[in-house]
Amino acid sequence: MSKVNADLSELAQTAQEITVAVNSVSETKTSLMRKYQQLGVGWKDKRYEELGDIIRECVRALNDIQKNLLQSNKFILGLIKSIQEYENVNISEGNESDSSFMQRLRNGVSSLAGGERYQYCLGVLTKGHVPSDYIEIIRSRHDNADPTARRVFDGFVDKLMIQNADYPECETAHYSPISYPGHSRGVYYNAEADATNPRGAGATYFHELGHMIDHASSDFHENMSNNIDFGRALIEDGQNVLSTFNNMTSERRNNFLSVIRQDAAHSFSDLIDATTNGQLHGSYGHSRGYWQRSGNLQAEAFAHFFEASMGGGWKLQLLSNMFPTAFAMFREMLESIQPEERTRVLER
Numbered sequence: 001m002s003k004v005n006a007d008l009s010e011l012a013q014t015a016q017e018i019t020v021a022v023n024s025v026s027e028t029k030t031s032l033m034r035k036y037q038q039l040g041v042g043w044k045d046k047r048y049e050e051l052g053d054i055i056r057e058c059v060r061a062l063n064d065i066q067k068n069l070l071q072s073n074k075f076i077l078g079l080i081k082s083i084q085e086y087e088n089v090n091i092s093e094g095n096e097s098d099s100s101f102m103q104r105l106r107n108g109v110s111s112l113a114g115g116e117r118y119q120y121c122l123g124v125l126t127k128g129h130v131p132s133d134y135i136e137i138i139r140s141r142h143d144n145a146d147p148t149a150r151r152v153f154d155g156f157v158d159k160l161m162i163q164n165a166d167y168p169e170c171e172t173a174h175y176s177p178i179s180y181p182g183h184s185r186g187v188y189y190n191a192e193a194d195a196t197n198p199r200g201a202g203a204t205y206f207h208e209l210g211h212m213i214d215h216a217s218s219d220f221h222e223n224m225s226n227n228i229d230f231g232r233a234l235i236e237d238g239q240n241v242l243s244t245f246n247n248m249t250s251e252r253r254n255n256f257l258s259v260i261r262q263d264a265a266h267s268f269s270d271l272i273d274a275t276t277n278g279q280l281h282g283s284y285g286h287s288r289g290y291w292q293r294s295g296n297l298q299a300e301a302f303a304h305f306f307e308a309s310m311g312g313g314w315k316l317q318l319l320s321n322m323f324p325t326a327f328a329m330f331r332e333m334l335e336s337i338q339p340e341e342r343t344r345v346l347e348r
């Protein structure tokens with residue numbers, strides 16, 4: 001475990017203790033004022049007034065203490081936020097998860113410095129607003145996921161991060177593999193829009209996190225999917241679909257096209273477009289230039305296959321039937337990922 005994570009835990013513990021102290025000061029103030037008022041029921045003279053001055057002075061002093069504590073906490077929470085962004089956060093290992101602050105962060109929404117909202121969704125640290133009905137959607141997809149894909153997802157949650165769940169809808173959702181000032185590594189997307197995603201509710205979430213898992217599986221060195229054989233299998237599968245399509249009667253072709261033009265067939269459309277150089281496609285696809293960049297075909301296929309495997313329903317059958325060789329290789333990749341063992345090695 002890295003030094004930074006240990007420090008993060010200590011900072012979080014300090015922040016929690018300060019919060020307890022602030023609450024305690026607040027209770028003391030209220031209690032003092034209440035007792036003074038109760039005394040005033042049967043006692044009202046000059047000495048009562050003098051006592052009042054002392055009490056008010058005490059309350060002012062307590063207010064100052066409270067103000068200082070809150071300022072310190074704001075500073076510490078700001079520090080935690082910076083470290084989290086820098087480290088892409090791993091704060092749940094070992095006994096750190098015992099900290100009540102961490103539990104609070106894990107269980108619900110916590111407001112940190114600068115008004116940023118953090119919460120854990122399916123165990124993934126998430127910055128920004130996530131509607132509660134949306135959490136139910138992704139939870140249900142997680143429950144219905146293929147067990148191997150779910151195991152991989154669960155094994156990587158501490159490495160994943162949603163950097164912005166309020167990313168403007170007009171911008172393209174993406175996974176940023178590198179960090180630069182103001183744009184840390186992680187996923188940027190709009191959770192509210194993903195709740196009513198025509199391609200399937202939660203599709204963007206599992207697609208972009210699929211990209212991040214592909215990258216995280218090599219400790220963020222390169223994408224696991226980036227190998228020649230996987231790329232070749234995708235193209236061969238795509239070419240087989242194209243030749244089958246070309247040999248169909250026109251009626252069957254039209255039927256086939258109406259199926260792959262559906263929103264739910266978006267990932268098949270994207271991959272068949274890429275692997276036939278645009279000769280066959282539905283309603284979705286990346287630009288030609290995008291596919292020319294080495295590794296992009298494999299990365300998109302990995303993310304599409306992963307998203308479909310995380311409770312994607314019908315599109316999982318469509319992809320696995322149409323890209324049988326590539327899909328089998330994707331399954332082998334998932335099965336080869338053993339995040340638990342990898343973590344144990346790192347902790348030694």
Ligand SMILES: [Zn+2]
Pocket residue numbers: 207211299300303
């Ligand atoms: Zn993608």
